[in-house]
Amino acid sequence: MQARNNARVVVLGSHDMISDAFYNAKTQTVRGAAKEAGNRAFASAVTDWALKRNGDLRFGAVKHNKVGEEPSDVAYRITDDAEYSITIEEMQNGKWVPFQAKDVQMEFVRIDPFVRAFLVPDAAGVFKATFKVPDVYGVFQFKVNYDRTGYTHLYSTT
Numbered sequence: 001m002q003a004r005n006n007a008r009v010v011v012l013g014s015h016d017m018i019s020d021a022f023y024n025a026k027t028q029t030v031r032g033a034a035k036e037a038g039n040r041a042f043a044s045a046v047t048d049w050a051l052k053r054n055g056d057l058r059f060g061a062v063k064h065n066k067v068g069e070e071p072s073d074v075a076y077r078i079t080d081d082a083e084y085s086i087t088i089e090e091m092q093n094g095k096w097v098p099f100q101a102k103d104v105q106m107e108f109v110r111i112d113p114f115v116r117a118f119l120v121p122d123a124a125g126v127f128k129a130t131f132k133v134p135d136v137y138g139v140f141q142f143k144v145n146y147d148r149t150g151y152t153h154l155y156s157t158t
Contacts, residue, residue, distance in 0.1 A: 002152070002153075004153070006152045006153055008049065008050045008051075008052065009050070010046055010047075010049075010050045017039075017043070018043050022037075022039045022043075023039055023040050023043055024039075024040065025037040025039050048093070049150070052091060052152075053091060053093065053094050054091060054092055054093065055090070055091070055150050055151050055152065056090070056091035056151075056152050057088060057089070057090055057091075057099060057146070057151050057152045057154045058088070058089050058091075058096070058154075059086050059087060059088050059089075059144070059154055059156050060086075060087050060089070061085070061086065061087040061126070062085070062086045062087075062142075062156055062158055063084070063085045063086075064082060064083065064084045064085070064142055064158065065082070065083055066080050066081065066082060066083070067081040067082065067083050067130060076133045076140075077133070078133055078134065078135040078136070078137070079132055079133060079135055080132070080133045081130060081131075081132055081133075082108075082130070082131055082132070082133050083128065083129070083130045084106050084108075084119075084128065084129050084130075084131075084142050085119075085126055085127065085128040085129075086106075086119070086126075086127050086144055086156060087124070087125055087126050087127070088104065088121075088125055088127060088146075088154065089125055090151075097125075098121075098123065098124050098125025098126075099121070099125050100121055100125070101121065101148075102118070102121070103118070103148070104118070104119045104121070104127050104144065104146050105117065105118055105119065105144070105145075105146075106119050106127075106129050106142060106143070106144050107142070107143045107144075107145070108131065108133070108134070108140055108141075108142060108143075109140060109141050109142075109143050110136070110138040110139065110140050110141075113143075114134040114136060114140070115131050115132075115134060117129040117131050119144075141157050141158060142156075142157070142158040143155075143156065143157045143158075144156040144157075
């Protein structure tokens with residue numbers, strides 16, 4: 001289980017599940033050959049997930065700007081073309097690597113989202129989206145709210 005604050009808890013039905021006997025257990029195939037049961041892989045995967053050695057996400061380098069310009073705090077005007085980017089990394093086997101997913105979305109929000117767009121990743125884990133600022137006046141925020149099973153909850157607002 002993962003709580004709202006990204007704390008992870010694993011509850012096992014029995015201590016036998018992670019005992020040496022189950023960890024090194026073998027099964028027999030139809031033809032009679034001995035084969036590893038898979039308990040070792042399961043116990044390792046659950047332990048790595050619980051200790052955040054896998055499935056932990058972090059973000060950095062959040063940038064937004066008018067298309068073709070450098071990032072700045074200049075206000076956007078209606079119908080400007082805007083560009084948003086965020087770098088997302090994933091912990092895999094104890095190392096931070098670029099995160100790859102096709103379902104990360106960015107929202108351009110006043111009270112409700114006016115623009116919701118999928119972010120396109122590159123090989124370095126930089127997710128980008130280009131969109132047209134809506135023809136509505138107001139104070140807007142860029143938001144990324146990524147919540148997927150097996151990963152930490154990722155929330156960024158600018």
